[in-house]
Amino acid sequence: MAQSSQAAGGTMSIPALLLRNASEFGDKPAYREKQFGIWQSWSWKQTEAEVRNLALGLINMGVNEGDFIAIIGNNRPQLYWSMVAAQSVGAIPVPLYQDAAAEEMAYVLDHCGARYVIAEDQEQVDKVLEVQDRLHQFEHMIYLDPRGMRKYDHTRLHDYAHVQEQGHAARDELTPELQARRAKLNYETVCVMLYTSGTTGKPKGVVLSNRNIIETAKSSAEFDNLGPGEEVLAYLPMAWVGDFIFSLGQAYWTGFCVNCPESPETTPSDLREIGPTYYFAPPRVFETQLTNVMIRMEDAGKLKKWLFDTFMAQAKRVGPDILDGKPVGLLDRLKYKLGDIFIYGPLKNTLGMSNVRVGYTAGEAIGPEIFQFYRSIGINLKQLYGQTEASVFITVQPDGEVRADTVGVPAPGVELKISDTGEVYYRSPGVFEYYYKNAESTADTKDAEGWVATGDAGFIEPDTGHLRIIDRAKDVGKMADGSLFAPKYVENKLKFFPNILEAVVFGNGRDKCMAFINIDMSAVGNWAERNNIAYSSYQELAGHTKVYAAIQAHVEEVNRSIAEDEMLSGCQVHRFLILHKELDADDGEMTRTRKVRRRIIEEKFADLIEALYAGKTEQYTETEVTYEDGRKGKISATLEIRDAAIAPIRTQKVAAE
């Protein structure tokens, strides 16, 4: 792509990149979407026309430069075009989480003062209409799918296709205006505003410029040799910075094809059909996939199970080394080859990962066992560490230097430093401009020299230069006896068990660690079915004695494994309980990106934590829950509390310290 970056001005904004791609790649597919069971594709040329018509339509509707346009929906080509069309007319796209409740949307829509909203379907339109009285700046809404809205009042509602038609009809008058607006775009122009999921407090609007996005896309694409031939599947929330960088930034920079699934439920089969070459997913997706594989293998016949176990053991032993190009004996290679024919190949195909050349997991720490599983069957899964404020990339793992316990070396153009308190700081071309309407937070996070605090505690390994993240800086604490308390470390170990969906560990400033466990309904439900255990609800299954016994075994195994790590051996879980409800973003217990909100859980379940520490064997509790439609209800339960055996700490302390 070296020659194209010389064309000054031609690559300084996303709309400019679109024009470049339309002339350079022309008929090569830019987008695909499965509709009515068939993959439809749009070339770069067609994409340019679609975006142009929509941009003209937006001008026609009165969109001004600097307006905010909220975009809500699942990954659809039209919504990606909406973002680029918004940029083309000098407006700022603000993608929102499509599964957010109306209340949450109200905050964000009001905070950015969006005059326009582009929504996917009736569901999203309804949510915005529900809160529109509180949105003083909201004027018009455009929807993609007209279904069910025929009877709606259309004074403020507009059909997407109609907006495009009107724009196209008025092209003679409006094209000069569009060109003038597009010509003003440069590296300094705001490219997008993304709201952080907000592990603490209200979401913050992170403003990213064209420089941030394009420079990051450029260097990260070079790092992994991404070219126009890549195929990606866009299935992660459009409001997530990762999706913006991968499906928009890198796609427009390199000209690769973005595929959109038919519906969220069909994603696994769409993944199989597309066979992406470049793939990204948060650890949760890999966990779920692995859980599904394990469940299905439990149900498989004896021979298949034996084959699977034998070859997976072989893969675990030599797979990662083969992937890293390290020397492996001939016999082992032969066995691995055989395993590839019988197990790994078909398995990769089922997972839709046969063609994956580069795979990334990001967003949260991934359990080492899960990570190694994928690498062992020959999928080049790597970790990257990043955040919205950095336009994703802070550190990445280069090929051949992939390890489960580090997050890699600084990405190209990124400088790292560790503060005295152990917090990780970085500086890069991708560093965000500012938080919208929040100068105070901006000043707190980014200093005058451009160093940004990540909020994570970590250290750089002296001999390899890799960064290791211990935990959120705020969460890392000390136990009563002064030893290190890193809850995430323990939780990740627990979550590796397919039966455990989520775990929350407490113990900061206390003498012992305690844990809340969430069972994984699909894994435990399947196990219950096979063992003829009857249950009528999640709550009943979660409270079942046999489930408790299984979870207790898992907790004790984790304790044994923690005992081996001298630094963290104080974090063993002494007592635990299984929660009667799944932790849910709708109840504020997790973020939309499914990160646990520790403070809120501590407050909400204070009675349970108290019971854990008081040594009770059971505790009655009442919890407020929010249904998907926003209604609230209460569930109550008496939860059992169990003790877990503590493993003896291996004392190999060296005297000198």
Added chain:
Amino acid sequence: MTQTMQDEGYVTADGRKIGGVMMEMKNITLRFGGVKAITDISFDIRQGEIRAIIGPNGAGKSSMLNVISGFYVPQEGEVFFHGKKRPPMKPFEVARQGIARTFQNIALFEGMTVLDNVMTGRLNYMHTNILQQAIWRGKAEQEENENREAVEKIIDFLEIQSIRKTPVARLPYGLKKRVELARALAAEPKLLLLDEPMAGMNVEEKEDMSRFILDVNDEFGTTIALIEHDMGVVMDLSDRVVVMDYGKKIGDGTPDEVRNNQAVIDAYLGVSHD
């Protein structure tokens, strides 16, 4: 609900225009041997409306639906369809008239995939013979493509893309009901008969099904006649309700009228809801 009941139809409270009479039942009496299942019932179904038939167990609702669908031929009374008196008919002839139905006890081909099941609903739109289809050239291929397209639109409409290739036997009950609706819709009916579409469903499934029924009516303009036990659902969904008890009609009107009808309250509702 304000309405002006004229021959050319009426307008519902939410602004939908209901057309003229599509089907009219006149003094229907149906007997099985000595048992009178239906006694002298008359009512009409209008173009574009959602018409419910309710009543306690054994009231004769399903028999009534079977009379509408032409499966039972009443001993007395007449059925008018589009103003013409309907002679006794075979089920396939009824289907050709544009009437499709779903069943109380799901009647799908369990071993076939969802897609194939829904395709069977297109039978009336397939004109090539078995030989042409075996060779699958030209017309047969084109025909299948057209039908598949129609089916895919329904699959999209009912949001069952993810189970397109799943054998029906593996599906949970609520989804099977949805597949049945899909198959009925594949016939592009003018009149859709639903026999207890919500029976045995949980709240969420009921909500989904209600939304689909309303959407079908709204999007395709399909006239819908349904039997349902769930009072809440009936009152929310339907434009007009016929109430039956022991084979007799004891009430007919808008949900509000029916709710306040003393005979209906006594026979069925017990107490007035809200």
